[in-house]
Structures are given as structure tokens and as C-alpha cells.
Amino acid sequence: MKKWKLGMIVAAAALSVVALAGCTAGKSSSGADDKNVTMWVHFSKEDPEGKAMVQNITAFNKENKKGYKATVQYIPRSGSGGGYEDKINAALNSNSLPDVLTLDGPNTAAYADSKIIQPLGKYITKKSDILPSIIDQGTYKGKLYAVGYSESGVGFYYNKKMFKDAGITEAELPTLDKPWTWDQFNAILKKLTEKYQGPAIDMQLSDHSEMAIYSLAPFVWSAGGNITNKAGTKAVGYFDSAATQSAFKEIQDMVKNGYTTISPKQKGFQTGKYAMLMSGSWTIQELDKQYKDISYGILPYPVSPKTKKLVSPTGSWQYAMSASTTKTAASGALIDFLSAKAQMYRTSMANTVLPARKSVSDEMMSKVTEPMRFLIKQNQESGHARPVLVKYPQVSRTFAETVTKATYYKENPDISALMKKQAQEIQQYLK
Amino acid sequence: MRSTLSARSKQAWLYVAPALLLLTLFLFVPAALSIYYSLTDYNMLAPQAKTFIGLGNYFKLFGDPIFWKSVKNVGQFVLFVMPLQVGTALGLALIVHKQRPGNTFFKISFFAPVVVSLVVTSVLWLYILNPEQGLLNGILAQFGIKAQPFLTSPTQAMFAIIGISAWQGAGYQMLIFLAGLQNIPSDVYEAATIDGANKWERFIHITLPMLKPTSVMILTTTFIDAFKLIIQPMVMTQGGPMDSTITPVYYIYRTGFTDRSLGYASAMTMVYGLAIIIFTICQRKITGGDNNA
Structure with a gap:
């Protein structure tokens, strides 16, 4: 009798093991x-x-x-x-x-x-x-x-009423054929920052995920810089190049001048607290459905004053x-x-x-x-397109970390030194 | 006599068999596999292509600055959260121990954070600690204190997480302390009062010593839990700013599941798991847990 019971338990145990194994076998x-x-x-x-x-x-x-x-x-x-x-x-x-x-x-x-x-x-x-x-x-x-x-895609959303109240006319705004340079972009941000006594744009700098490389790499590409070489084998000489540095300097200066912030208010643009927002196509639906009282338009990516090349993420x-x-x-x-x-x-x-x-x-x-x-x-x-790399998650994260470090301008005032260090970091993830 | 013993031992094995089976499946086998994986270059996307690399992952680990930074961060967390959380729990237990009106309300209030998911409380605290529009900076402004960066500051972020974690965890330990307090016979206090002991003396010489077994248990579990910190930094800071809140468990998770380097993540798990076991044994020796718990 006892043997029979023992046999039953062993069989049940064996069956459960097989069943569990079966879950993963497919x-x-x-x-x-x-x-x-x-x-x-x-x-x-x-x-x-x-x-x-x-x-x-x-x-x-x-x-x-x-x-x-x-x-x-x-x-x-x-x-x-x-x-x-x-x-x-x-x-x-x-x-x-x-x-x-x-x-x-x-x-x-x-x-x-x-x-x-x-x-x-x-x-x-x-x-x-x-x-x-x-x-x-x-x-x-x-x-x-x-x-x-x-x-x-990503664009620069702007609040039409806030722009008008700040004295920015439609004629001053960029178009796809005539995009704004970083200098022109900064001049408008300065006007808005002074008028509204606070950050003019939410650049989503509190988002340390994929959004960083996705939305900010176009600044690098517009400057003629890159994250790696075309073959994806070298970051040193590319991520720390003068062109790439200029893009990160632009992002750093935006924070330093108070035009944007590393800790934006939640839904600041949607609730009329910020005059601008850098965001993707998904925000169109959100604005049209939930924030109908905000009259908005979308402006193109600002371009490097040196190359004037318009680049946007995909x-x-x-x-x-x-x-x-x-x-x-x-x-x-x-x-x-x-x-x-x-x-x-x-x-x-x-x-x-x-x-x-x-x-x-x-x-x-x-x-x-x-x-x-x-x-x-x-x-x-x-x-x-973003770079096609085997260790992309690591590279994307290092890019986001570089953005964070650049925006902590007091801790990292020297962009050149920062980029050299970060390029070494990316280099170790390349084949 | 021999056969009776043998039958009894068979029966004993049968009783433990279900637990043993589950332990084998969900603890011993995964642990053994982790040891094996830690000696390979296991990439999650190419499980069949893994090769044996000996102690390569372990050598890499000792030269990995982020791992050591994460160890330092969790050390800071443990050092501050232990006294804060356990002290708060004991304080709360003492408040609700005495029968007074509104006691149930306080018990529920103190315990409420425990029943809410860590992810939910972390998101709520994200709003409260927002430097631009958060509730806490609003309150500080009422007292003329300037706005603090909290989670966006490399020096304040870990302390913010320590405070939130202590607040979240103290309610549960309060209940255990409360049970411990209720187990202290009232005649001991009566005898001490007759002997002329004041409130403070009764607390120091009766309450604390008699709570020792409970305290050791709470200290040990808090200690181990503190080393496993992951959800709060994952939700609130993603380990930043500038790696100031990255913890070993979060780093292991990131290496294994984002970077797909399961071999390296397994090596980290081995080293870190062993370290926690050693620390826990030391902690129990220091608090005398083996004699009382």
C-alpha cells in the first residue's frame, strides 16, 4: 500500500516536471x-x-x-x-x-x-x-x-498664442525650405524665456530612455558629426569630433541659459506652461483629443549654422x-x-x-x-535612421548618459573632455 | 526496529518531497545553471552559440567601475536605510501600542504604503519630488526654503530614495514590532514601576531587551531586502543622474536583459549573492541573532 502511494507521488512529480519542461519546449x-x-x-x-x-x-x-x-x-x-x-x-x-x-x-x-x-x-x-x-x-x-x-518623426511643437504674446511673428518662423539655425532657434528661445520667466521648451531631457538618441542624434548629424564610422567599428574620432561636440555644446547651452530644463513640469506644453515641446507624432493625437484649447503648430528641427543641413529622426x-x-x-x-x-x-x-x-x-x-x-x-x-549596431542598447544608453552629463554643466563644463571619455565608452561596444 | 526506522524515514522524505521538488526546480537548478552561465559568454540572442570562457567574466567584473559604483551606492543605501526604517518602525509601533482614540486610523495610515505596489508609490513620489512643480518643494517654499533638485541631483537622489524606501517599508515592520511589544508581559513593567524605574528606564531595560529576538529578525530581513534594491531607482532615476543611484541588482538586470549579456550578468549575480550571504552571517553574529532568533 505504502509502495503504491510512493509510486503515485513519484509519478505525479515526474509528470509535473515534464509539464513544466513542456511549457518552454514549444x-x-x-x-x-x-x-x-x-x-x-x-x-x-x-x-x-x-x-x-x-x-x-x-x-x-x-x-x-x-x-x-x-x-x-x-x-x-x-x-x-x-x-x-x-x-x-x-x-x-x-x-x-x-x-x-x-x-x-x-x-x-x-x-x-x-x-x-x-x-x-x-x-x-x-x-x-x-x-x-x-x-x-x-x-x-x-x-x-x-x-x-x-x-x-519628431518636431518642435509651439503654442501659437504664447508665441504671438511674446511678439514672435509668423514671418520669423522657420519652414522646411528655410529651417532655423541653432542661433536663430536660440534667439527665439531667449525671447520666450524672458517673456515667460522660465524655460521656453521641454526638450524631454528627463527621459533617459531611447528618446535621447532618437530625438537628439539629429543635432549631431546636422552638424556633420556622427556616433560611429559608417562600418560601425570606430567611435573614437567620431563621437568626440569637433562637429559632434558642437551639437552637445548646443544642448548644454540650452540648459545653461535656462531655455530648457532637465526636470520639466509634467505636461508643461499641453497645459500652456511651456511655449514649446520637442516630441513625436504621437503628441498630435494627444493634443487633438485631450488638450483642444491649445492652438499649436509644428516647426522643423533647428540646423547647425555651419552646415544648414536639416536632419530629423526616424x-x-x-x-x-x-x-x-x-x-x-x-x-x-x-x-x-x-x-x-x-x-x-x-x-x-x-x-x-x-x-x-x-x-x-x-x-x-x-x-x-x-x-x-x-x-x-x-x-x-x-x-x-539610427545606427545599425549589434550592441545598440549599450550605445544608445551611453548616448543618453552623455546627454545627461552635458546637461549637468557645472559638473561637466568641458564638453571636449567629456566627449573624449564617452567616445572611449562607446568604442568598447563596437566590433 | 531497523525496518520501522526506514519506513519512518521514507515517510519523512515523502513529506518533504513536494517542497524539495519545487526548491530543486526553482532554486537549485537555476543556481547551478547561473554558475555554469557565469563561466560562458552567453548572449541572450544566441543561446546555442555560447562558449566556455573560464573566469573571464569574473576578471572583467573586478575591473568594472560601474559595478563597484553600484556596490558603493547600495552600501550607502543600507547604511542609512537600516537605522531610519527600523527606528521609524519601532517609533510607530510604540505610538500605536498604547490604547488611545484614533488608534485604528493611525495603524491603517502607517501600514497603507505597504499594501501599495512599489512601482505605484515610486511614480507618486516622482510627482511629489518634481523640482519644478512638486508638492514637497511647494511645502518647503512656505518655510522660505529654496527649491531642491531631489532626484535630479547626484548628491540628493540616493537620499531621496532612502527616505521613500524607509517610509514604504516601516509600516510592515511596525506590525511585527507591535506583535513583539504585545508579547512582553505587563507584570514585568509593573515590577519595574514598583522598583522606581521611570518610563525611559523601562524602555531601555525592559522593552528593548525583550524585543531583541523580534529586532534581530527585522534587522536581518531589512538588511537582505536593502541589498536587493532595484524598483525605486529603476522607476524614478534609471540609475542616474550619473550613476548615483545605480544598484548591483539593477545593474545585473540591465546587463542581462537590456544588454543581453547573460553570462556576465550571471557572474555578477554569483559574486553579489555570495557577498550578501557573507554580510548576512556577519550581521547575525554581530547582533547575536543565532542565539535569539
């Missing part, structure tokens, strides 16, 4: 039917993005002539980036990635270098219609590994094909379909994001608001 992506492809996406089915995806997948399953069938698993990403990424990491361990997956732009190099994804250039049609920034973002070592399905999530899939034709067809004009248009309109194809932009222009039109134009004319 199944291999290769199935009997080469026409059925699985795809993982990082958003919910209930989001506007998810709803557009449901429609796109229904269209693919109906319209493709080779009988391919796609099934999507919606794995929402949590605020800190968990959820979706956790699932990808677990799948890497158990070799159970889907055929097609989504990944954030800056992850391209790391995923390609670790052979998680495979080149897909030959499956994508009408490549010349895709924005160069999207191609750059998905390209690693000369091969296209991922296709961004939308774009993003980047988005992308579609890629897992390296482990054997269903390359079907997966390629799915990605090509989802990146085609009609599907991109549906996604961009549903999610109120910038388009990744020129033809989609043309179609969207008449259907979106003026601020959105401005960002689409700025994106097309001046969009610059």
Missing part, C-alpha cells in the same frame, strides 16, 4: 504544410494597429494566389518592453520561433548578427518606393533583413523572417504583401503614424491634419 516551426505560415506581432488585437493587422491578414489569406495561409499570434508588449521580447527570448532557447516576426528598428543588427533573422530583400517588391530611412534601418552588412511598416517596428523557417517563399510573400502600399496605408491611417512608402504618403496627404502633413514632409526630406 513546437518547431517546421510543419507538414509549407503553405501555412505563423507570425508573431507585438501588439494587441484590440489596438488600432491590431485591428488593421486582422484586416490585412484576412486580405492576404483571401487574395494570394498560391494558397498561402497566415496565422497571427498577438503578444502585447508591456511598458518596459517585456511580454513580447520575453516570448522571443524563450523561443530562442527552445528553437521555436515563428516564420515571421516583428522587431523594433534598433534590434536589426543584433538579430541579424545572432542569425535569428535572414535576408529578405529578394522577396520585397517596389523597393524604390520605400523611404531610404526604412531601408537603412533594416539593412545589416549590405543586406536587407527587415522592412519597417510605418515611420515616426524609426519604426519592422517585419522580418526568422532564420529557422523553411517556408521562405510563403513567409516572403506574406511580408511583401504586408509591406505593400494598400496594407501600409491601412496600418498608417489606423494607427495615425507616418507612412514608410512614398506612394502611401501621397495618398495620405489629403486625408490628414496639417501637423501630420508637416511631419510626413519633414520625414521624407530629412529622415535619418
Whole structure:
């Protein structure tokens, strides 16, 4: 009797171990039917993005002539980036990635270098219609590994009434054809700071995340500087160059002169406390829905007085094909379909994001608001992709740390010394 | 006789089997895997490509300035949060120990921060400590004190986190102290009062010695918890400004999950875990915990 009980307990224990192990093992992506492809996406089915995806997948399953069938698993990403990424990491361990997956732009190099994804250039049609920034973002070592399905951008929001009250006329404001230099930008900030007795602009300097490199690297690129060389092998000589230094000096001076602050008031622009805000396209929706009494416009990125070159940030999530899939034709067809004009248009309109194809932009222009039109134009004319580096998270963080250090101007008055030290720091993360 | 003993021991094994199984799955196996990973160049994105690199990660660790900075930061945290939190907890317990009107209100108020998630309280404190429009600077202004930078200052940020952590954690320990206070027999106090001891003498010679087992337990758990500090800096400062609030656990998390260097993060875990065990043993020896707890 006792032996029987013991046997039962051992069996139950063994079963639970097997069950737990089974949770992580998953199944291999290769199935009997080469026409059925699985795809993982990082958003919910209930989001506007998810709803557009449901429609796109229904269209693919109906319209493709080779009988391919796609099934999507919606794995929402949590605020800190968990959820979706956790699932990808677990799948890497158990070799159970889907055929097609989504990944954030800056992850391209790391995923390609670790052979998680495979080149897909030959499956994508009408490549010349895709924005160069999207191609750059998905390209690693000369091969296209991922296709961004939308774009993003940042502009300088301004409060029209506060500008008028400070005596700044419309004629003084920059346009995409005639952008403002850092000097002109500073002159307007000075006027606003004096008029309102406080910071003129929220540059989001309290955000130490990806926002730092994303929104402030254009200052570096406009000055003719860079974070690394083109091959991504050298930071010394690039991140500490005179041009890069001038961009960080400009950011430091903005804080030093009191034009901006490292600890901005929450929603300061939205509530009329700051006359300006540097932010992404997502703020348009927020202002239009929740802060209807603020009359605002968007101005372009300020440019270096030396080069006068307009540069703005870009980047988005992308579609890629897992390296482990054997269903390359079907997966390629799915990605090509989802990146085609009609599907991109549906996604961009549903999610109120910038388009990744020129033809989609043309179609969207008449259907979106003026601020959105401005960002689409700025994106097309001046969009610059972030560097494609294997150790991008480390480089991005070091960039953000450099911004923080530069803005603590009393502790780090010597920009040149700071940049030399930070360039060494980045150098250790390059191959 | 032998067979009876054997049957009894089998039964004992059966009783501990479920716990042992779970411990094996969730503690011993992960710990053993961490030791193994710490000797490899395990990159999260390429789990199959990891290679054995011996003690390479450990050598790298000893020359890593951020790791040592994080150790120094957590040392500062432990040094200040221990007396502040435990002292506050004891003070609060003494306040609510005596039966007086409104006692329940105070108990609930003191305990309330404990039941709220650390992330939520951290976000709330972010608003309170905002240098430009925060409540605290508003209050300070009423007293003619100029606005403080708090979390945006490399010198003040860690102290702000110490204060918030003590406030958050003291309520729970107050309850344990309260239970300890209620276990002290009243006749001891009565005898001391008859002998002429005043309030302070009764506190020093009766309350404190009789609370020793409780205190040792509280000191040990606070000590270990303090070394595990991660959520407050993660939410409020992301380890900044200029690494002034980065802690070893946060650095391990960042290295493992943001930088994807699981091998190096495992080596840090090993060194730091071992250090906490050694510190805890020393702390128990100093407080005499082994004799009383």
C-alpha cells in the first residue's frame, strides 16, 4: 500500500516536471504544410494597429494566389518592453520561433548578427518606393533583413498664442525650405524665456530612455558629426569630433541659459506652461483629443549654422523572417504583401503614424491634419535612421548618459573632455 | 526496529518531497545553471552559440567601475536605510501600542504604503519630488526654503530614495514590532514601576531587551531586502543622474536583459549573492541573532 502511494507521488512529480519542461519546449516551426505560415506581432488585437493587422491578414489569406495561409499570434508588449521580447527570448532557447516576426528598428543588427533573422530583400517588391530611412534601418552588412511598416518623426511643437504674446511673428518662423539655425532657434528661445520667466521648451531631457538618441542624434548629424564610422567599428574620432561636440555644446547651452530644463513640469506644453515641446507624432493625437484649447503648430528641427543641413529622426517596428523557417517563399510573400502600399496605408491611417512608402504618403496627404502633413514632409526630406549596431542598447544608453552629463554643466563644463571619455565608452561596444 | 526506522524515514522524505521538488526546480537548478552561465559568454540572442570562457567574466567584473559604483551606492543605501526604517518602525509601533482614540486610523495610515505596489508609490513620489512643480518643494517654499533638485541631483537622489524606501517599508515592520511589544508581559513593567524605574528606564531595560529576538529578525530581513534594491531607482532615476543611484541588482538586470549579456550578468549575480550571504552571517553574529532568533 505504502509502495503504491510512493509510486503515485513519484509519478505525479515526474509528470509535473515534464509539464513544466513542456511549457518552454514549444513546437518547431517546421510543419507538414509549407503553405501555412505563423507570425508573431507585438501588439494587441484590440489596438488600432491590431485591428488593421486582422484586416490585412484576412486580405492576404483571401487574395494570394498560391494558397498561402497566415496565422497571427498577438503578444502585447508591456511598458518596459517585456511580454513580447520575453516570448522571443524563450523561443530562442527552445528553437521555436515563428516564420515571421516583428522587431523594433534598433534590434536589426543584433538579430541579424545572432542569425535569428535572414535576408529578405529578394522577396520585397517596389523597393524604390520605400523611404531610404526604412531601408537603412533594416539593412545589416549590405543586406536587407527587415522592412519597417510605418515611420515616426519628431518636431518642435509651439503654442501659437504664447508665441504671438511674446511678439514672435509668423514671418520669423522657420519652414522646411528655410529651417532655423541653432542661433536663430536660440534667439527665439531667449525671447520666450524672458517673456515667460522660465524655460521656453521641454526638450524631454528627463527621459533617459531611447528618446535621447532618437530625438537628439539629429543635432549631431546636422552638424556633420556622427556616433560611429559608417562600418560601425570606430567611435573614437567620431563621437568626440569637433562637429559632434558642437551639437552637445548646443544642448548644454540650452540648459545653461535656462531655455530648457532637465526636470520639466509634467505636461508643461499641453497645459500652456511651456511655449514649446520637442516630441513625436504621437503628441498630435494627444493634443487633438485631450488638450483642444491649445492652438499649436509644428516647426522643423533647428540646423547647425555651419552646415544648414536639416536632419530629423526616424524609426519604426519592422517585419522580418526568422532564420529557422523553411517556408521562405510563403513567409516572403506574406511580408511583401504586408509591406505593400494598400496594407501600409491601412496600418498608417489606423494607427495615425507616418507612412514608410512614398506612394502611401501621397495618398495620405489629403486625408490628414496639417501637423501630420508637416511631419510626413519633414520625414521624407530629412529622415535619418539610427545606427545599425549589434550592441545598440549599450550605445544608445551611453548616448543618453552623455546627454545627461552635458546637461549637468557645472559638473561637466568641458564638453571636449567629456566627449573624449564617452567616445572611449562607446568604442568598447563596437566590433 | 531497523525496518520501522526506514519506513519512518521514507515517510519523512515523502513529506518533504513536494517542497524539495519545487526548491530543486526553482532554486537549485537555476543556481547551478547561473554558475555554469557565469563561466560562458552567453548572449541572450544566441543561446546555442555560447562558449566556455573560464573566469573571464569574473576578471572583467573586478575591473568594472560601474559595478563597484553600484556596490558603493547600495552600501550607502543600507547604511542609512537600516537605522531610519527600523527606528521609524519601532517609533510607530510604540505610538500605536498604547490604547488611545484614533488608534485604528493611525495603524491603517502607517501600514497603507505597504499594501501599495512599489512601482505605484515610486511614480507618486516622482510627482511629489518634481523640482519644478512638486508638492514637497511647494511645502518647503512656505518655510522660505529654496527649491531642491531631489532626484535630479547626484548628491540628493540616493537620499531621496532612502527616505521613500524607509517610509514604504516601516509600516510592515511596525506590525511585527507591535506583535513583539504585545508579547512582553505587563507584570514585568509593573515590577519595574514598583522598583522606581521611570518610563525611559523601562524602555531601555525592559522593552528593548525583550524585543531583541523580534529586532534581530527585522534587522536581518531589512538588511537582505536593502541589498536587493532595484524598483525605486529603476522607476524614478534609471540609475542616474550619473550613476548615483545605480544598484548591483539593477545593474545585473540591465546587463542581462537590456544588454543581453547573460553570462556576465550571471557572474555578477554569483559574486553579489555570495557577498550578501557573507554580510548576512556577519550581521547575525554581530547582533547575536543565532542565539535569539
